Amino acid sequence: xxxxxxxxxxxxxxxxxxxxxxxxxxxxxxxxxxxxxxxxxxxxxxxxxxxxxxxxxxxxxxxxxxxxxxxxxxxxxxxxxxxxxxxxxxxxxxxxxxxxxxxxxxxxxxxxxxxxxxxxxxxxxxxxxxxxxxxxxxxxxxxxxxxxxxxxxxxxxxxxxxxxxxxxxxxxxxxxxxxxxxxxxxxxxxxxxxxxxxxxxxxxxxxxxxxxxxxxxxxxxxxxxxxxxxxxxxxxxxxxxxxxxxxxxxxxxxxxxxxxxxxxxxxxxxxxxxxxxxxxxxxxxxxxxxxxxxxxxxxxxxxxxxxxxxxxxxxxxxxxxxxxxxxxxxxxxxxxxxxxxxxxxxxxxxxxxxxxxxxxxxxxxxxxxxxxxxxxxxxxxxxxxxxx
Numbered sequence: 001x002x003x004x005x006x007x008x009x010x011x012x013x014x015x016x017x018x019x020x021x022x023x024x025x026x027x028x029x030x031x032x033x034x035x036x037x038x039x040x041x042x043x044x045x046x047x048x049x050x051x052x053x054x055x056x057x058x059x060x061x062x063x064x065x066x067x068x069x070x071x072x073x074x075x076x077x078x079x080x081x082x083x084x085x086x087x088x089x090x091x092x093x094x095x096x097x098x099x100x101x102x103x104x105x106x107x108x109x110x111x112x113x114x115x116x117x118x119x120x121x122x123x124x125x126x127x128x129x130x131x132x133x134x135x136x137x138x139x140x141x142x143x144x145x146x147x148x149x150x151x152x153x154x155x156x157x158x159x160x161x162x163x164x165x166x167x168x169x170x171x172x173x174x175x176x177x178x179x180x181x182x183x184x185x186x187x188x189x190x191x192x193x194x195x196x197x198x199x200x201x202x203x204x205x206x207x208x209x210x211x212x213x214x215x216x217x218x219x220x221x222x223x224x225x226x227x228x229x230x231x232x233x234x235x236x237x238x239x240x241x242x243x244x245x246x247x248x249x250x251x252x253x254x255x256x257x258x259x260x261x262x263x264x265x266x267x268x269x270x271x272x273x274x275x276x277x278x279x280x281x282x283x284x285x286x287x288x289x290x291x292x293x294x295x296x297x298x299x300x301x302x303x304x305x306x307x308x309x310x311x312x313x314x315x316x317x318x319x320x321x322x323x324x325x326x327x328x329x330x331x332x333x334x335x336x337x338x339x340x341x342x343x344x345x346x347x348x349x350x351x352x353x354x355x356x357x358x359x360x361x362x363x364x365x366x367x368x369x370x371x372x373x374x375x376x377x378x379x380x381x382x383x384x385x386x387x388x
Contacts, residue, residue, distance in 0.1 A: 098142020
């Protein structure tokens, strides 16, 4: 196990009707708020009214900026930065899922940067300051509600890039599983894949002697695997929705990566898909992760066999660990299909004419991944595995 420092400062407020407490928590940090959200769903299903009523009850002023899309755009972020400067906003409240939260984080850091906010996502500048922000979570998936990460898309060049800083961890995250009852099945399933991918990016490691966090990862994966079908079958299944929502946070709050090297190649490879083709991130991961597994599993066949046995209950063939490992990969792919996710680029209607371009962009700053470092040729081979 490697040395590590773990600190996550986000206060989690979890349970039924907790969105009605947002004014109380917000009042501890600001008096004038940017209320940031996506489309019309929070208004259609009443979440907007509950949040606004709570803010007004607490005497908090607010200005609004909606319109966040899946794979949030830097253009809207720039608009948000101008708005918070003009209105002297001192706190941002994101009501939505990962896209809304990531957009809010980008506005938060852009507020105190003199240049174009996209400079920060180019990875060359240190983030020194950010507006404080809070979250009312409506989509469990990205884990952005307590992470140090934000991912933004720039349509000029079709790039999707990230930043990491403790300064953008939300001050609080209000999490009511009831708010996820109205999610379309596809969104629920795509979110589940995103959660699983966050865990697997940490699970496949070169760090030895990390059995404790291995077991945490495996238990988290099994909880998601067992509860997603229940939520898809019965949308208002509170226990299943609660398990999924809490797992989304644990998967990406840093705990499961303590003391171990993490990978993140699959996320970087997928970012080129959603950056160019605007696919749902979780759907893209359902395609890329099994392809990555097939390409790298021989690097540590014992770890992949462990994954197959402990997560998917595969009966091990001790005379053929390759078979055991490949069976775990097959079951991963089979599960993604069973919850309605694509597992090939063809299913996403992504043609093969830009694979080399994506591989080039993915590795333009060098190799990706830590479990096995991948160059442009490797990434291109993974895209080609993912085609079929």
